[in-house]
Amino acid sequence: MDDTVQLDIQRFNPETGDEPYWQTFDVPVSPGDPVLAALMRVREEQDGSLAFRASCRSGICGSDGMVINGWPRLACKTQVADARDAHGMIRIQPLFNLACLKDLVVDQTPFWDKFRAVFPWLMPDTYEPEPEKERRMTMEPDDFQLLSKASDCIFCQICFAACPIVGLDQEFLGPQALIKAYRFEADPRDEGTPTRAPVLDDPEGVWRCRTIFNCTEACPKGIPITRGIQVLKRAMVQEELRR
């Protein structure tokens, strides 16, 4: 380790105090270290009580979403070298739009409730207990790429934290639930539009999105979320005309 970085972390522990406070740690780092490696070092070597969730270390499991220098990001995909300011400092807070339970750990309940509300599974159920035959699926390569991209969601809640509408209106379904709905809408195997329409075609559904593009900009998997929501809006109009 040839270098140190200063992590300025917003702490909160309801067992010991009612108010959040800031604490600074000087952490040794090596070139190429992501912010997560520095946080782990704090927990293993300096202050074991620092609470944050983490698992895969490679931007796949979605555990370590947090606000780094004012913008929601994955700590494992944010390089220390890129995030530190001129004074060698990085500011870290829990995700916006979700209640803080301890330090960087937030209450994910509203996020998951919204996800569950959009009937997030392939419909209809063609399930056979002993499937023997392959179902073919053909799509134009570009359409398949869009669908495949939409299915990249890792449930990291970063879009949810980045969306100003979610912050203002707790009833709004939010970008993650909507991109999930889009993932099925864009799947030629799916026929769930009529089932999902009552939830999506609602003032708190697709229509609450004001195309601010924060979700798209923040998504660590590069999913064009806003675009997906716009396609959903069109699908809802078509569905209304059909009915």
Place this chain on the structure above:
Amino acid sequence: MRAVESKNLICDVVVVGAGLSGLRAALAVDPAYHVIVISKVYPVRSHSVAAQGGINAALDPEDRWQDHAFDTIKGSDYLADQDAAELMCEDAPRVVYEMEHWGTLFSRRPDGRIAQRSFGGQGYPRACYAADKTGRALYQSLFEQSIKHQVEVHQELFVLELAVEDGRAAGVIALDIATGNIVGIDAGAVIFGTGGAGMMYARTTNPYINTGDGMAIALRAGVPLKDMEFVQFHPTTLPGMNVLITEGARGEGAYLVNRDGQRFMERYAPKLMEVAPRDIVSRAIETEIDEGRGFDGGYVHLDLRHLGETLIRQRLSEIYDFAITYKGVNPVHNPVPVQPGQHYMMGGIATDKYGRTILPGFYAAGECAAVSVHGANRLGANSLLDTLVFGRLAGVEASRHVAQNGRAHVSTRRLRGAAETLGNIFARTGGEHYGTIRRELRETMTRMVGTFRTGSRLEDAQSRLKDLHQRYDGASLMDRGSLFNYDLLAFLETGFLLDLADTVVEGALLREESRGAHARVDFPTRRDAEFLCHFLFSRTPDGELKMAREPVVITHYEPKARTY
């Protein structure tokens, strides 16, 4: 910290683990029974989502499941139980179709059929894939089905103990991470799908949460572990964080090149070259590095450039992103540095091919189990298959057990005991922190119990482990709070890892031969006469490890020399 017993949950079947094996087991339990799934993290954080390259199935009319079974058995260096490998490979096409019907978005061929690619040690391109995010694609469908079928999941419950009452599994005892309370879960049957133990090693592709909890908990409850000396090292991980570069990259045609610009695999596996099995490729890379043909910093190059930008960005999109994010290398223009890293535990809780253990009512599936279908070396893209095949069977068997034996109950005495144990840990002061102990454990395992092993280095590792155990027994916590106490969790996990490391080292010492991933420099050949058998480790009541041998099941394939 108040280590108090709080609520009790009651069910017919409790599944520990919400990865692919755990969720598949839960969905297979007879709907008449109440299932509860427990996971120490939110389900979607389970490591299954990180799988990249593919899932094997002989789908193509030109391919046969028998050939898949043969490749698996040869890949295992003949240590796989052949009946189990046959069962798995025969079931594979059904599994893949089932997942497709449930919504998995596989990559497709132009005619709409599921695309398949080459994988290490396979005589046919039979790894079905979803770009290089196959685990995520499979997991999402299974997770979606679990929501649709209203599977009851309790996340952020950390299982501490398997409760054995009257000679049968009676449930588990867990710590509620959010509150610090102890929770008893009464059940008629218990299924573990708790995943791997890569955190035992410094260089690993595994996540922080893969700490072998389930295996160690089973061992402590008197259930034997099997094949623990066989640890898989994946040939291609990015130096530093050791993020995985999927074998699918080589399956698509990438080259391994040493510092002299030579495709060195031609000297180790002239026929299969880069897509030889992992044990062989990992040793080849280590040898190149040891003999001075690697790059400074201990790595070789993986060259993808000739594959072209379109293929790389569409079929290998994740690793394209990894190479840029973690190494600042764009694989379209430059070769990617790679080195071997721990990747998979072939060993685990000893089960039969229906997931049963020696303890009535206790089942295991997925990476935490050793059926054994992977033997001494797992072939790439066989593990996802393993989780889905054996997860389902474990769910079916557990239902049968409940039908015959009904529910059971975790005794209050045992719950109180668990609370007391935690209380004692909280009470210790002035001891060493787990952080230094775990770091030393991981360094020791990587340096002394890695790709190449020798008796003397293993003995050295063994005495270091003894020392680490002693230090661990006096270690104390930094955080004494109740809520989200990750200090406590990591402390407990370190204890699990230490217990497992003992079995890995002991097995490696006793196995005086080289087979699959276990390469003894001092015993360089395979010795079937003495060692064509599984080692089973169990704990005696006074904590000593005891080893028993179990014969390998052979059906059709006589052990032969293994060349590629």
